[in-house]
Amino acid sequence: MPRSFLVKKYFTNKKPNYSELESQNGPFSAFIPEHYPLAELPTKVDGSLASTYTPTLVWATATLPISFTPASPTTPPSPIPGPLDLSSPSSSGEEDEGRTSDPPSPDPADRFHCAQCGKTCSSPAALSRHQLTHCSAGVDAGLNAAENTASRAAFRCKHCPKEYNSLGALKMHIRSHTLPCVCTTCGKAFSRPWLLRGHIRTHTGERPFSCPHCNRAFADRSNLRAHLQTHSEVKKYQCGTCSRTFSRMSLLHKHTVSSCCPTA
DNA sequence: CTGGGGACGGGGCCC
DNA sequence: AGGGCCCCGTCCCCA
Numbered sequence: 001m002p003r004s005f006l007v008k009k010y011f012t013n014k015k016p017n018y019s020e021l022e023s024q025n026g027p028f029s030a031f032i033p034e035h036y037p038l039a040e041l042p043t044k045v046d047g048s049l050a051s052t053y054t055p056t057l058v059w060a061t062a063t064l065p066i067s068f069t070p071a072s073p074t075t076p077p078s079p080i081p082g083p084l085d086l087s088s089p090s091s092s093g094e095e096d097e098g099r100t101s102d103p104p105s106p107d108p109a110d111r112f113h114c115a116q117c118g119k120t121c122s123s124p125a126a127l128s129r130h131q132l133t134h135c136s137a138g139v140d141a142g143l144n145a146a147e148n149t150a151s152r153a154a155f156r157c158k159h160c161p162k163e164y165n166s167l168g169a170l171k172m173h174i175r176s177h178t179l180p181c182v183c184t185t186c187g188k189a190f191s192r193p194w195l196l197r198g199h200i201r202t203h204t205g206e207r208p209f210s211c212p213h214c215n216r217a218f219a220d221r222s223n224l225r226a227h228l229q230t231h232s233e234v235k236k237y238q239c240g241t242c243s244r245t246f247s248r249m250s251l252l253h254k255h256t257v258s259s260c261c262p263t264a
Numbered sequence: 265c266t267g268g269g270g271a272c273g274g275g276g277c278c279c
Numbered sequence: 280a281g282g283g284c285c286c287c288g289t290c291c292c293c294a
Contacts, residue, residue, distance in 0.1 A: 168280065169275080176273075194283065195272070202271070216269095222287075223270060230268065249288070251267065 155170035156163040160177070164170045179189035181196040185203050190196045198220055201207070207217035209224040213231045218224040229235050229247030237252040238245045246252040 171281085172276095173274080191273075192282085195274095198272075218269085220269095220271070221285080222272090223268095225286080227269075247268075250290080254266075 155165065155167050157170060157173055157177070162173055164173060175191040179191055181190040181193050182188070183190070183196060183199055183203075185200070188199060190199060201219040207219045209218045209221050210216070211218070211224060211227055211231070213228070216227065218227060226248060232247075235245035235247045237247070237249050239252060239255055241256070244255065246255060
């Protein structure tokens, strides 16, 4: 009988908050329908797999909302924190990105030049918006390397909010929707062959991973690893308050919530 | 309540 | 490019 946790939790609201740490797309999950359609790679008109699949480019200006501004708190446009000469009040670094030999301009209106066309903008945000008009040249528009990396092509899953920066990663993820590896014994489906092999061990009873200390055997290497922690005096996960150690993160979490530092 | 085991998911790396 | 594998992690159950 399948256990409830065998069903992907993607579609439930039972899972605690951990996933919210993963991305700001958390709220999307609330809109995922219960009968979630299977994902599939984009296909050509004739139905064949689109080997030339063109990802959605997150920097594509045509797709940007009108209110888009790169000057968001998470991605400041140009004032990059770093080693600065704090003795100079004007050394904010804003105007010197990419042209550090230029002296700072005293006039704020002159501080936001487009390095590509020379246009002067009134604010960093305005400059960033303007620079997007050059984005066919990508990094040439004055974006620094980190920003350029962050705005790489996003390969988006067709049926969930996740996106990846490579088609291979996206394909791997999509397997978690299509679950192509099916157990011939019980019919349960898995995203990857080795997951299926691990599952098959639950039918065969095979336990290839043995503990060197007590000879206890496990079907899953991760479970052996967790078990090995039980032989250790000092365990991997330590409470920051009482310094007690635990073999598993979940045990530490329980500890901090229930007994040691409930407010933590 | 706590600790540990079982089963599984997913990203990243290597071949 | 794709598969195999490793590692880390989660969730549930049970003693």
